[in-house]
Amino acid sequence: MLYLTGSTLFLFSIYPMANSSKKIKEIGEDLLIKRITKNLTLGKDVMAGAGDDCAVIKSNDPQSYMLLKIDSVIEGIHYVKSTPPSAVGYKALSRAISDIAAMGGTPKHAMIGLSLRPNCNVSYVTSLYNGLSKASSPYNISIVGGETTNCSKNGTQSVTISLTGEVRKDLCCFRSKGRSGQSLFVTGKLGKSINGRHLSFTPRIEEAQWLTRNFKIRAMMDLSDGLASDLPRLAKSSNCGYSIDTNKIPRARGASIDEALCDGEDYELLFAISSKDCNKLKASWRKKFPNLTLTRIGKLSPKGTEDPDLEGGWQHF
Amino acid sequence: MLYLTGSTLFLFSIYPMANSSKKIKEIGEDLLIKRITKNLTLGKDVMAGAGDDCAVIKSNDPQSYMLLKIDSVIEGIHYVKSTPPSAVGYKALSRAISDIAAMGGTPKHAMIGLSLRPNCNVSYVTSLYNGLSKASSPYNISIVGGETTNCSKNGTQSVTISLTGEVRKDLCCFRSKGRSGQSLFVTGKLGKSINGRHLSFTPRIEEAQWLTRNFKIRAMMDLSDGLASDLPRLAKSSNCGYSIDTNKIPRARGASIDEALCDGEDYELLFAISSKDCNKLKASWRKKFPNLTLTRIGKLSPKGTEDPDLEGGWQHF
The missing domain is CATH 3.30.1330.10 (PurM-like, N-terminal domain)
Incomplete structure (x- = not known):
């Protein structure tokens, strides 16, 4: 994925000043996007x-x-x-x-x-x-x-x-609509999708529609490249930082914290919601989707306060 | 192109009874389409x-x-x-x-x-x-x-x-809306697009919109695989045959009749119009698009009266 960052295929290390004789695998995704889109109306x-x-x-x-x-x-x-x-x-x-x-x-x-x-x-x-x-x-x-x-x-x-x-x-949910102080939730369990889930997952259409219709949720994305890549994207789009407890990340059977953060292809939902709605959300969710976990992993915070400063995620090159 | 026939990439010889152990290059496009689409709702x-x-x-x-x-x-x-x-x-x-x-x-x-x-x-x-x-x-x-x-x-x-x-x-124009007796027209000149036109052609948006707004035109397609492939498609969709004078086919400079029929990548329009509107169309067109030829090449006829029975067109395999 080049410039819809939902499922990034080219995740390069980023150089501040790439020039045109560089190979695409050598320059950063952000710079490539900038170059490609600057002349588009x-x-x-x-x-x-x-x-x-x-x-x-x-x-x-x-x-x-x-x-x-x-x-x-x-x-x-x-x-x-x-x-x-x-x-x-x-x-x-x-x-x-x-x-x-x-x-x-x-x-x-x-x-x-x-x-x-x-x-x-x-x-x-x-x-x-x-x-x-x-x-x-x-x-x-x-x-x-x-x-x-x-x-x-x-x-x-x-x-x-x-x-x-x-x-x-x-x-409609946009990545940019998160606000500092909102709580961050993920559906399901993360990591080890390579064991088969990446071929057989159920897209979270029903859950997402229920969430947006019953709660005020305006910042959401799906986890395709791993929380370590995707959470910083959502936070950056929303001009926020984040603070999460990595021990709380819901892990698939046998997955380490690192795998839950970085394996990717989870296709679960990550979303932000006003912290005052957390308890009501948790109770309603348990009733509506008893077989799918919903976990509060932390919150959006002011920009520049990324804790921990996540790195990694699904690298294709 | 597999089953939107607008720019066919797999044009195979057609076997009446292909089975699943066949390679895709061995069976007919029509059969492959039939198999793929039969379970789709x-x-x-x-x-x-x-x-x-x-x-x-x-x-x-x-x-x-x-x-x-x-x-x-x-x-x-x-x-x-x-x-x-x-x-x-x-x-x-x-x-x-x-x-x-x-x-x-x-x-x-x-x-x-x-x-x-x-x-x-x-x-x-x-x-x-x-x-x-x-x-x-x-x-x-x-x-x-x-x-x-x-x-x-x-x-x-x-x-x-x-x-x-x-x-x-x-x-809206459909390939299926042609009627026996209607006249067939093509815009521009055909053949030899490989000399450069296939990289620099102008899509006929303006001409098509002018045509549909000023005349009753409901059967139209663009010529991507060559008239020899594309005209039979339009006729078949409309449950018609056709009768054309191949000598009248407008040819690009240096193109033979065969090249005009079979080279493909012309990206000109082929359309059917009531024969009584032909003269008015020709006069209006000359005034509106003085630099682009418009040619009556023949007409749609009853099914089974394909004259000549065209073969060829752009074959990718």
């Missing part, structure tokens, strides 16, 4: 472009925004050659759905771009579509188009998803 | 899914449809390694814009998926975005998001475009 209907889980667009409906997302899974990075194609399809679409969830939205229409080797079996493609169908069905997402391209005989296969969504304007 | 808001230039979706605005398109350009197929990156970006987005034009629509928001080798220069990416910007500017398209993925050191680079658009319901 956005229409007045664009409420959020680069930098959130989805792009947010004013629609013809005065009550709602349109959400737009593009996201890819790559062989060798997000799955391996031996991963069943149905799992690849399921994961590819579910990742994009998770980003729609992070805005408080409802997914609507998907288009699928496949990059395949020419000797790929027909059965691989049909199984992959079975996986896409499994991911789309619970949300009545219509798969309305697709494209398959030849990545060459020895090339790397990939699945690119373009997904639209919609969200009620007053319920 | 489309919402009632989907007016057109697979099989037209764009997907057409009912929006919250009762007057207009939303258009959705995904399209890729691939190194070695749509451009070569030495193609200037600004031309690659321009071409990639312009192809998708051309598909919006073919529906009579207005392009709105784009997302960009780049697949790049990790040793790619930053300057390559910024130049590519300059090309995207050059393509988007005339139409005030907002580039609202993007993703860059690593195609591996020796992989094939590509640019995938996801583009939205909108179109007035009563002006």
Whole structure:
């Protein structure tokens, strides 16, 4: 992910002054984004472009925004050659759905771009579509188009998803809407997703919609690159710091604190909520989602007070 | 292109009974589409899914449809390694814009998926975005998001475009709306696009919108794979045959009839119009677009009367 930071694929070490003869793996993501976007003009209907889980667009409906997302899974990075194609399809679409969830939205229409080797079996493609169908069905997402391209005989296969969504304007969550003093929560348990969860997770659509409809939650994101990468992003977007107790981070079975912070691909929700609503939220959540943990991990704080100063997260290069 | 046939990348010879152990390059595109789409459920808001230039979706605005398109350009197929990156970006987005034009629509928001080798220069990416910007500017398209993925050191680079658009319901063009007896027209001149036009063409947005607003035109497509591929598609979608005079096909300088039929990447418009409107159309067009030819090449006829029975077009495998 280049400049929608929801699921960053290029996470480079950052040089303050990159020049054009640098390789993309050598310069920082932030600088690359800056260069790419500086000459682009956005229409007045664009409420959020680069930098959130989805792009947010004013629609013809005065009550709602349109959400737009593009996201890819790559062989060798997000799955391996031996991963069943149905799992690849399921994961590819579910990742994009998770980003729609992070805005408080409802997914609507998907288009699928496949990059395949020419000797790929027909059965691989049909199984992959079975996986896409499994991911789309619970949300009545219509798969309305697709494209398959030849990545060459020895090339790397990939699945690119373009997904639209919609969200009620007053319920749309942005990373930038957190405020110092708000409590930070995460759903579920983090770390060790490589053991299988990264292929079979359930996007938190239902939970996100329940949260935004029942509580005043305006800052949210999904955890794709690991809390150690993603929390600082949310805090920075909101012009805040943060203070968390790493011992409180909910860990998947067998995961260390470090793995819970850095493994990535959790696809859980991270959100901020007024601290006075914490107790009510916890009680209501237990009743509504008895099988999914909800954990207060800390709070947003004034800018410059990042405690601990997190590093790490999912590095692709 | 797998099942939006606007810019087909997999054009295989067609076997009537392909089985799953076949490679994708061995079975027909139509059969592959059939297999992939048979288990997919489309919402009632989907007016057109697979099989037209764009997907057409009912929006919250009762007057207009939303258009959705995904399209890729691939190194070695749509451009070569030495193609200037600004031309690659321009071409990639312009192809998708051309598909919006073919529906009579207005392009709105784009997302960009780049697949790049990790040793790619930053300057390559910024130049590519300059090309995207050059393509988007005339139409005030907002580039609202993007993703860059690593195609591996020796992989094939590509640019995938996801583009939205909108179109007035009563002006939306479908491939299926042609009627036997209607005259067939093409804009511009065909063939030899490889000489440079495929990198520098102007999508026919202005012409398409003028056509649909001033004449009753409901069947239209853009010519991406060559008239020999694309005309039979339009005719088949409309449940028609066709009768054309191949000598009348407008040819680019130096192009043979065969090249005009089969080279592809013309990005001109092919449309059907009531034959009684032909003279008025020709006169108005000359006045409005004096520098772009408009040619009547024949007509739609009853199904089964394809004359000549065209074969060929852009074959990627």
